Amino acid sequence: MSKEKLVIVVVIFLLKYEGAAQYCSWEQHVVICKSIELNLEDALDIASTNKTVIKSIAFDNSILNVLPSNVFSKYPNLQQLYLTDSDVTGINLQAFSNLRVLDELHLGKNNLTKLENKVFIELESLKLLKLSQNEIEIIEEEAFLGLIELKILMLDRNKINTLHSETFTFLPNLRSLNLLGNSFETISSEVFIKLNSSLLSLNLAFNEITRVDLFTFPSSLESLDLSSNKISTITYWPSVKNLSYLNLNDNNIQVIVTTTETFSIFQPLNSRGSIHGTYLAENLIELNLERCNLPELRSDFFSGMIKLRILKLRFNKISNIPSGCFINLTSLERLYLSHNVITRVKKTDFDGLSKLAHLDLANNKIKKLSDYCFKDLQSLQVLDLSYNQFVRFKDLQFLGLIKINHLYLQHHGIEEISPGTFRMLQSLIVITLNLSHNQIIKLVENSFVLLPLTTELNLEHNNLRQIPVGTFNGLPSLLTLNLANNRIRLLYLQNFQGTEKLKNLSLQNNDLHFIASGAFKTLSSLANLDLSKNQIESLTEHIFTDLSRVTNLRLEQNQLSEIASSVFKQLHSLRYLNISSNLIQSISENAFRSTPNLSVLNISNNSLSTISSGFLKNLRLLFELDLSNNLINSVGESDFHGLTKLNELHLQTNEIQHVADGSFKDLHSLRYLNISNNLIVNITAEITAGLTSLKQLYLQSNRISNVSPRAFINLNVLVILDLSNNTIAELPDCVFCNCTKLVGLYLSENVLHDLQPKVFKNLNELTHLYLQNNLIKNISSGCFEGLSALKVLNLTNNTIEEVEESTFSRLHSLNYLNLNYNYLRDLPPTCFLNLKMLFVIDLSNNKIRDLNKSIFYGLSNLVEIDISHNSLTELEESTFATQQNLIFLNMRGNQLRCIDPCEILSYSQHTINFMFSDNLWNCTLLKQIDEDSTGDDYINVFCPYIKSNTTSMSNFSFPAEPKVEDNFDRLSIDHITNFPAKTESFMFPFTTELPSKTVGLENTDERSRFGSLNKNVERLIPKIDTLLSLLNGTMYNESSYSSNLANPNYNISTLVNISDNARYSKFLEEFGNEYHRKSSSKILNDFKQEVLIFNALVLVIAYFF
Secondary structure (H helix, E strand, O other): OOHHHHHHHHHHHHHHHHOOHHHEEEEOOEEEEEOOEOOHHHHHOOOOOOHHHOOEEEEEOOEOEEEOOOOOOOOOOOOEEEEEOOOEEEEOOOOOOOOOOOOEEEOOOOOOOEEOOOOOOOOOOOOEEEOOOOOOOEEOOOOOOOOOOOOEEEOOOOOOOOOOOOOOOOOOOOOEEEOOOOOOOOOOOOOOHHHOOOOOEEEOOOOOOOEEEHHHOOOOOOEEEOOOOOOOEEEOHHHOOOOOEEEOOOOOOOEEEOOOOEEEOOOHHHOOOOOOHHHHHOOOOEEEOOOOOOOOOOOOOOOOOOOOOEEEOOOOOOOOOOOOOOOOOOOOOEEEOOOOOOOEEOOOOOOOOOOOOEEEOOOOOOOEEOOOOOOOOOOOOEEEOOOOOOOOOOHHHHOOOOOOOEEEOOOOOOOEEOOOOOHHHOOOOOEEEEOOOOOOOEEOOOOOOOOOOEEEEEOOOOOOOOOOOOOOOOOOOOOEEEOOOOOOOEEOOOOOOOOOOOOEEEOOOOOOOEEOOOOOOOOOOOOEEEOOOOOOOOOOOOOOOOOOOOOEEEOOOOOOOEEOOOOOOOOOOOOEEEOOOOOOOEEOOOOOOOOOOOOEEEOOOOOOOOOOOOOOOOOOOOOEEEOOOOOOOEEOOOOOOOOOOOOEEEOOOOOOOEEOOOOOOOOOOOOEEEOOOOOOOEEOOOOOOOOOOOOEEEOOOOOOOEEOOOOOOOOOOOOEEEOOOOOOOOOOOOOOOOOOOOOEEEOOOOOOOEEOOOOOOOOOOOOEEEOOOOOOOEEOOOOOOOOOOOOEEEOOOOOOOOOOOOOOOOOOOOOEEEOOOOOOOOOOOOOOOOOOOOOEEEOOOOOOOOOOOOOOOOOOOOOEEEOOOOOOOOOOHHHHOOOOOOOEEEOOOOOOOOOOHHHHHHHOOOOOEEEOOOOOOOOHHHHHHHHHOOOOOEEEEEOOOOOOOOOOHHHOOOEOOOOOOOOHHHOOOOOEOOOOOOEEEEEOOOOOOOOOOOOOOOOHHHHHHHHOOOHHHHOOHHHHHHHHHHHOOOOHHHOOHHHHHHOOOOOOHHHOOOOOHHHHHHHHHHHHHHHHOOOOHHHHOOHHHHHHHHHHHHHHHHHHO
């Protein structure tokens, strides 16, 4: 057998060892494959399925390279094929053979650079072909031959800059073509000639086109997107008679050329004729000319566009609307003119627009509206005049707006609303009148007269100081009145006369000091009243008279000092009451006697010292109670008596020293209890009695030193328990035994010394355990036993000196382990062996002197390893031999002298980001890196002779230490940590100065030969070198594969015959498990076949070197 044939056989054989089929699943005639590498045929070889019934195959996030011929031929009934984001670089002829019924082919997000002739020739039924987000530059003229049924072709976001005249010849039924985001500068008139009767939609947005000849496009075209190009000239409008949608947004159009003349349409003084609309686009329905840098409009530019319904002219430089400019747009329904520099609206500007329903003139510089300027707009429903420069309005300016329902007048300099200003709008239907963000100082009687159908009036963010009687006369249908963020000081009787139907009233953030009794007496329909953020000092007995329908009342951030017994006596429907952030010291016993429906009560941030007055006793339906941030010093046995519906109770940040036994015994429905930041010392079972539904308990930041053995015996459904920041020195055995549903347990910032074997017994569902910032010195063997679901374990900043081999052995689900800032010196070689799901491990800031090379063995999911700030003097590269997913490796602040990053990088499928600084490097290269980078920078290392399957930092996410959310229903570890603000890159040369370690390839031919190795073989070389090193009596860490293969004294031929069975056994012991994990047990036990594999590997090396 020739060398070339042998290599091919070996590679394919070994790829089957790497085996991709285990990543594919089959369900209901669909095959889904994720993260497949190299061997597409093996991935599809699912023996248990009947290939003829498969209708859909999906590969995602895989590495498929070139699609081989006939690879899908065994799936004759395939209808959908997804090969997205799978590093497809080429397609062989007949790759899609026998797929006669394929309907959809998705090849987006790959690395295709060229489409060759006849590559899709057998896909005679294909209707959708997606080639988006590739690197395609060349499409050969017969690339689409055979696609006679294709209707949708997506070539967007590639690098195409030219198309052959025959490219689309073979697509007689193509309806939609997407060429967005390519590199076209011009479009040849011959490109679309064969699509003249079929193509309906064409997208050429985000290219580099400077000139458009509309004769180029098919006459059948209905939708054309040319937005975000560099178009300055458009020619031959007559060719697009069927066009209904034209998008020219974000261009720099200056000249339009018709069939008979050339002129600038935006320089009327120099024009030599008119453009007749019938020749422009007689069927046009929508025209987008936004962001085209237009300085002016010609008066006859839109002539003849009798079917136009939507015209977008936003974000231009239009300062004037020529007389009669829109007069022929008899079908226009929406006109967008915002973000221009129009200063005045004239009487004739909108003549003829009888069907216009939406007019946007916002964000201009309009100071004046001419009388009768909207007289022809009988169909207008929405008028936006916001963000202009009006000072006042007159009634005749709104004449003709008989159907308006939304009028936006916010953000002007309006100071006064004169009586009758809006009298011409008396027929308004369901209107929103927005006058917010102006400078209105006063309102007068009848300011809004003759607006009988107005439902919403917004006057917030003005300078109103008072509301005269009769201000709201003429608003009998008003439902919502917003007076927030003004300067109103006083409310008197009849202020709201004429608004009997009002449901929502906001007076938030004014300067209210006084509210007269009966001020709201006429508002019998009111449901929501907001009086928050004012200066109200007291509430009189009759202030809320006749407000029996109010359900929500906000009084927070005032100056209230007490709540009298009769204040809320007429608020029978009240459900939400917020009186937080006042100065309340006492609440009368009968304050809430007349509000039996109250469900949410917020009294936080006041000065209450007791809750024993009984003011809660009548609130049988109370669901949420917030008493946080007060001065409460104790909780009595009967304080919460009868609150059987209470679900959430906040008592945090008080001065509670004592909680009486049985205080919460009636709270059978309570799910959330927060007593953090108080002065509690003891936790007993009597305190938690009755809390049978509790799921979240927060006791952090107290003075708890004693937790009784039965403290949590009643909390059978508890999910989150926070005991952090207390003075707990010891936890009784089995203290959490009854909390079998616990998911998050916080014990950080205490004074715990030891962890006893049974302290976490029965916590089978615990996922987050925080023990940082304690005084833990010893972790008893078995203390984590049973924590089979644990994902996050934080032991930071303790005094741990050692861990046993079995300490973490049962934590099979662990994703994050933090042991930094302890006193660890030595770690048992197998202490992390069973942590197969570990993503992040932090061993920084300890006293570790040596790491056994097998310390991370088998932890293939590790993404981040931090061993910084220890006392390491040596570190073998093979320590990271099984970390194929490693992204971050921090080794700064040790006493290391030399290491080969390229060898470490060879083990990973990703680009590794190293941190090297503050070591004792004696190899020139690492010394230079150390000098050139700052201590906080990660370094991206690239080695030319390693072609790895890299994942860039911008696309890679990894689990970091999460914090259990307060809401247990959102508990998750799927949090993402931000990447470092700065990450540098460094390219390793072929020759590196690494004493006693790696010597790089010195010969140029050797470099190029090595660099051009097939990717499949490259990924196997580290394993080959492992075999060679061990069988030659050398330690794996003493030479990298590059140094061995480049060394002329390295005698490969002497290694072919294996004579030392003991050494071979050593190989099987140290590396056999990993190497054979993906192969069959038969090979593991068959010595002769193993020798055969080894000999083949050696011959692969011999062939190349």
